[in-house]
Amino acid sequence: MALKSRHLLGLEGICAEEITLILDTAESFREIIERPIKKVPTLRGITVLNLFYEPSTRTRISFELAEKRLSADTVSFTPATSSVKKGETLKDTVRNIEAMKIDMVVVRHSSAGVPYFLTHCIESNIINAGDGAHEHPTQGLLDMFTIRRKYKKLKGLRVVLVGDIKHSRVVRSNIWGLKAMGASVALCGPSTLLPVEVERFGVDTYTNLDKAIDGADVVNIMRIQLERQQAGLFPSQREYTNLFGMTGERVKLLNKNYTIMHPGPMNRGVEITNEVADSGSSVILDQVTNGQAIRMAVLYLLSGKKEAGEEE
Amino acid sequence: MLKEKMETVMSEKEIARAITRISHEILEKNNGAETLVLIGILSRGADVAKRIAAKIKEVEGVVVPVGLMDINLYRDDIHIKLDQPVIQRTEILFDVVDRNLILVDDVLYTGRTIRAALDQIIDFGRPRSIQLAVLIDRGHRELPIRPDYVGKNIPTQKDDRVLVRLKEKDGKEMVVVVKAGMKKPVPKILSAGKSPKKGGKK
Numbered sequence: 338m339a340l341k342s343r344h345l346l347g348l349e350g351i352c353a354e355e356i357t358l359i360l361d362t363a364e365s366f367r368e369i370i371e372r373p374i375k376k377v378p379t380l381r382g383i384t385v386l387n388l389f390y391e392p393s394t395r396t397r398i399s400f401e402l403a404e405k406r407l408s409a410d411t412v413s414f415t416p417a418t419s420s421v422k423k424g425e426t427l428k429d430t431v432r433n434i435e436a437m438k439i440d441m442v443v444v445r446h447s448s449a450g451v452p453y454f455l456t457h458c459i460e461s462n463i464i465n466a467g468d469g470a471h472e473h474p475t476q477g478l479l480d481m482f483t484i485r486r487k488y489k490k491l492k493g494l495r496v497v498l499v500g501d502i503k504h505s506r507v508v509r510s511n512i513w514g515l516k517a518m519g520a521s522v523a524l525c526g527p528s529t530l531l532p533v534e535v536e537r538f539g540v541d542t543y544t545n546l547d548k549a550i551d552g553a554d555v556v557n558i559m560r561i562q563l564e565r566q567q568a569g570l571f572p573s574q575r576e577y578t579n580l581f582g583m584t585g586e587r588v589k590l591l592n593k594n595y596t597i598m599h600p601g602p603m604n605r606g607v608e609i610t611n612e613v614a615d616s617g618s619s620v621i622l623d624q625v626t627n628g629q630a631i632r633m634a635v636l637y638l639l640s641g642k643k644e645a646g647e648e649e
Numbered sequence: 650m651l652k653e654k655m656e657t658v659m660s661e662k663e664i665a666r667a668i669t670r671i672s673h674e675i676l677e678k679n680n681g682a683e684t685l686v687l688i689g690i691l692s693r694g695a696d697v698a699k700r701i702a703a704k705i706k707e708v709e710g711v712v713v714p715v716g717l718m719d720i721n722l723y724r725d726d727i728h729i730k731l732d733q734p735v736i737q738r739t740e741i742l743f744d745v746v747d748r749n750l751i752l753v754d755d756v757l758y759t760g761r762t763i764r765a766a767l768d769q770i771i772d773f774g775r776p777r778s779i780q781l782a783v784l785i786d787r788g789h790r791e792l793p794i795r796p797d798y799v800g801k802n803i804p805t806q807k808d809d810r811v812l813v814r815l816k817e818k819d820g821k822e823m824v825v826v827v828k829a830g831m832k833k834p835v836p837k838i839l840s841a842g843k844s845p846k847k848g849g850k851k
Binding site: 338339358361362364365366368369372373374376377378379382383637638640641 | 727
């Protein structure tokens, strides 16, 4: 068993066997993070470029640590201090950096499709670390990994994704991944924050949170971007909190052994109360730790993969 | 036709005797079991390690900690192989510092696996000593590594295959040498689920 593609652009179209391989591999890597010396020599000689066109704390540090723990050499790129400021295009930028002999690129960009575009510009393995509102596959994988570690399965679980569905790449990766693994997925948010083609996902959609989470096992709460309120997509923060905020009262509707997740960064008191965020059912910090194991697994499984199935 | 090129080199009884002897040798050399820890290399080395631990408990009444180790992340050919090997879970839930560590594998061949295991052990701590126990030593070393405890030395050609089958994984118990020139598929009598042919040849 191996991954079919030499890139990780998204979870759409990835089959259950591939996801299981990544999660199983991550399970083995999870142990390395707990060792006194948190490092293995596996990717010695591999150079990874972290190309982050958008701000990020968790994802960037998580990828950088994952690379270092596998003994890869890493370089980080920040557009603010680069020739992007002088007008160099994305394509020229990556081709010039690749000319310095790099092997893998981890890319985050505000435009959907940039990772795909890069696969046509350069030879390196490309890993999508979030592109626009398209996908954030390693987040989707680490969410599934976290759920699977707790319940020992994904199949048959009811997972509700709450919040800004329209603009969230985390939601999209979660939907494709969870569906492939046989979980039952539901979406919930104000109708202005649901995408127009929401039926296309083939999952249940709600605008009433209490109905959505009734009997659910896992609630994954998306960050509400406050600039959306300025754009008039919901009337006030307080109203959003009343209707879609996860409170200690609401969690009583969930199944007994429920789990609260959030990909971060959290707006405490808006989409989630302190009580819920810091409760024993919250796995928000586990998600962060598990993220490293997932990223190590993805880097390991893609490293050195040369022939692309789709381009042969 | 298959049988002519295949030779059973250890039977169930011989494997049991070898493990008993190795366990006694380990105890003798280390003056008892108090300082010992065992680490088995996945997957069949781990089974051999558990059996040695059980034997030591039987003889000395001491429970020796057993760890399991996947060495794939420390391989020197990881980027030469076409597909990445599947990584199993390493489980060393005890401190190796200042212990006499017995590294256990089923077959010793080029020594490259052991090199990888040694590197990995050092990342866990600094044992007082590392000793190597193997069920089979088939020769053809490519690195300066020698075992401290050997179940059986078996002369082989480089392209022979030595197959260890243990009850835990395979449901049967034997060591077989498949002579060079045979086609890749594992002979029928070795695949799991069927009862092994009685005894060795002749």
